[in-house]
Amino acid sequence: MARHGKIPNWYNKDSEFEELFHKNTANEKITNRTIEKILKKYKVKTVHDFTCGTGSQVFYLLKRGYQVTGSDISPGMLKIAARKTKAEKIKMQFLQGDMRTLNVGKFDAAITIFNAIGHLTKAGFEKTMRNIYKNLNGDGIYIFDIINLKYVLDKNNIVKMSLERMETLGDIKVRELQHSIIDNTGILTSYTTFYTQKGLEKPKVSKNIITLQLYTAQELRKMLTQNGFKVLGQCGIDGSELKDTKTERIVTIAQKK
Numbered sequence: 001m002a003r004h005g006k007i008p009n010w011y012n013k014d015s016e017f018e019e020l021f022h023k024n025t026a027n028e029k030i031t032n033r034t035i036e037k038i039l040k041k042y043k044v045k046t047v048h049d050f051t052c053g054t055g056s057q058v059f060y061l062l063k064r065g066y067q068v069t070g071s072d073i074s075p076g077m078l079k080i081a082a083r084k085t086k087a088e089k090i091k092m093q094f095l096q097g098d099m100r101t102l103n104v105g106k107f108d109a110a111i112t113i114f115n116a117i118g119h120l121t122k123a124g125f126e127k128t129m130r131n132i133y134k135n136l137n138g139d140g141i142y143i144f145d146i147i148n149l150k151y152v153l154d155k156n157n158i159v160k161m162s163l164e165r166m167e168t169l170g171d172i173k174v175r176e177l178q179h180s181i182i183d184n185t186g187i188l189t190s191y192t193t194f195y196t197q198k199g200l201e202k203p204k205v206s207k208n209i210i211t212l213q214l215y216t217a218q219e220l221r222k223m224l225t226q227n228g229f230k231v232l233g234q235c236g237i238d239g240s241e242l243k244d245t246k247t248e249r250i251v252t253i254a255q256k257k
């Protein structure tokens, strides 16, 4: 069993695969549109993305006129983000830093998207809330998402989260297989295998175990309230109304009190 709370090495080791399977997906588009709608609703101008990864939200929001900066703990992910600034003809520098401690300034909004806070322990997430609080303007907002623990525990939903997919990288085929289990502390452990195969040559196999701390919507509200925030709303990743066991990924919007 992997120890939870350590930043997965795979963000450095297999960051190219993370980018390959994540970019331009329907999931990515839906997520970014929802974030944008929320930013618009709260008249946000400046945003810091504390878990920017390869820059999915940063590039999307920059193109829509927001002033955006980004940081992440993983050099492997930041290397790809930097490469993308060249391709996108955008001049910006990403920072390497830990969302629990990084001090970057004062923003209208802070974001940590795509289950990023799941990598932290509960204590680490509370530390992050207090740190993000310090990096926000007076009535600044914090937006994040995380898989809903109640959804995963309901019926056989965990099986629906299994996946098998394939992408092409030049003349190489990359196949990803993943299944997960959940324990009684709400930690989801996902077992992922990547098969990288050039033509019909013998494939290279890379195995990863990633853990994510999941939360219920109620628990998130309680933690935010105890750490200086007022919860403005919670919804599904597509902006839909939050439903206890039906919503798979919860988006939470909290404001500095």
Ligand SMILES: C[S@@+](CC[C@H](N)C(=O)[O-])C[C@H]1O[C@@H](n2cnc3c(N)ncnc32)[C@H](O)[C@@H]1O
Pocket: 007, 011, 022, 050, 051, 052, 053, 054, 055, 056, 057, 071, 072, 073, 074, 077, 097, 098, 099, 100, 112, 113, 114, 115, 116, 119, 120
């Ligand atoms: C699933 S990726 C999401 C990246 C990006 N937001 C997106 O949607 O593509 C989660 C990111 O969180 C980052 N991360 C994990 N723990 C972190 C920490 N303590 N501080 C900053 N970044 C962290 C990882 O390096 C990874 O890039």
